[in-house]
Amino acid sequence: MDFQESDEHRALRSAVAALAAKYGHEYWVEKARSGEKTTELWAEAGRLGYLGVAVPEEYGGGGGGITELSIVCEELAAGGCPLLLLVVSPAIAATVIARSGTPEQRGTWLPGFADGSVRMSFAITEPDAGSNSHRITTTARRDGDGWRLTGRKVFISGVDETDTTLVVSRLADSRTGKLRPAMFLVPNDAPGVEYQPIPMEFTSPERQFTMFFDDARLPEESLVGGEDAGLAALFAGLNPERITVAAYACGIGRYAVSKGAAYAGSRSVWGRPIGAHQAVAHPLAKAHIEVDLASLATRRAAWAYDADDPATGEYANSAKYAAAEAAIGAVDAAVQAHGGNGMTSEYGVGTLWGAVRAARIAPVSREMILNFVAQHTLGLDRSY
């Protein structure tokens, strides 16, 4: 067993970290506060091929996998620039299209994912379905040579900075009449599509939206993978989402620990740096260990996904759980080490509280992960 990352992975980490350092946390906060987007960072990361690391080479991508995409996600976050859209656009949407799209859909979309010029939102959550994707009510029906989509989605990231949304819905099977999952590529400006921002209590350049589909007319080719793609197409995207959210949380955790340690090492009270006191040092050391363990779990999950390992689901869930908990602990420890400064905008630590707290809820809640592990790993009875 070899825990040493390859030369290429280390080089990618260091290159992405250098790019993140050029922009820095202040840039990210400034964009979030002013309501602007992280367009410059996104475009530069796209040109350098960091956003397209996992897109197949034949479409101009890097030919890597979720392992490489997780490195990009973690390093940007560790440099103070966690990009939520990275989880949605390259991790979910590009993966779904690469794995399940028709040859035409791959040809249309993947070159844009490779250089970051395409940005796509992903809509699964519904007000009445919550985490239960089997109870989705957004429904598509045949309409001549196309489709009509009706339904409502909540907590959809970045709709104001993407052109298209990958919408999880249900489709009446032409043979059995039963409803089954299907995904549609929906232009955000299509007639019958509306979206409204949801005011949120956290710092993020990406905003959250409610989307409404009112008999929205879609062309034939908007159905991802054709009529038979179904559930497999959806699940191809959900594990990368969990794994990259884990990487995003680990990156924020590393950023917080390093900020906390730097402050504890330089802030002197009564003649000694406050970090010389165990009450300040131990929470930071504990946070470091927990973030590091979560990062290991994330790498394992990414490896498993890229290797088509059957344990990917459990690994991805474990990584997401561990990373969210570790990141919350890390930001909390860093804020505490800073005292009042931890809650100021200037010190750039409290700014991450919302992002890590959200990672305990999304894309799948801590409780649903525990349900999954209790039922599937431990063989316990399902509670719901």
Place this chain on the structure above:
Amino acid sequence: MNIVVLVKQVPDTNSERRLTDSDHTLDRASADVVLDEINERAVEEALRLQEAHGGEVTVVTMGPDSATDALRKALSMGADKAVHLSDAALHGSDAVQTARALAKVIGTVEGVDLVLAGNEATDGRMGAVPAMVAEVLGLPALTHARKVEVDGSTVRVERETDEGVAFVEAALPALVSVGEKINEPRYPSFKGIMAAKKKPVTTLGLADAGIDAAEVGLANAATTVVEAAPKPPRSGGQKVEDAGDGGVRIAEFLAAQKLI
């Protein structure tokens, strides 16, 4: 136009840098080592010249096995191939020995039109090696460049030093060393990182490069570090109490230091 870029792996300037107690040579184990930033700028300039004029970019380094990482970084930025002079006998070589050894290595690369280097490494701070290499090779040395242009067989350089800016030119082949203002180095793209893995790196020992072991190394160096002491901690400095004339007194202080 074929370009050789001289690069060096140095301790990261963000980490604590020290000399070993035993022989006062650089303690490489105690710090993270990176491709020196000024060399990234030299590589960047070589790649820009290559984009305009074609040819091949070869990066050359002298250093221990770990220096391969510095070469890979330059290759991931876009250089075509690398030559690594690595031999235990080189340990502790001084500037003159280093320049002679690098000149031999440059001699193994065919048809070199231009040698690029950073003007000074962040570890040794000698700033002498580029000019010495030019001397050994009999090439014109255009140092401290903030702008480089090649026109046919002529290289034109804006040379910026504390004394001012000079506009100099030389016939190729020549050596140019670049300063901080020359450019902003590119980040390696993911494709560049993956491609670097497949690019050729030639590793040479002393014998391969035609270097006599008696001419290099600490024991044969012309200069010796006799003693080394860490930099003293910063002292308190001078406090200016503002009695209404604070601004004037700060200006006077800065003027006395020739800062304004």
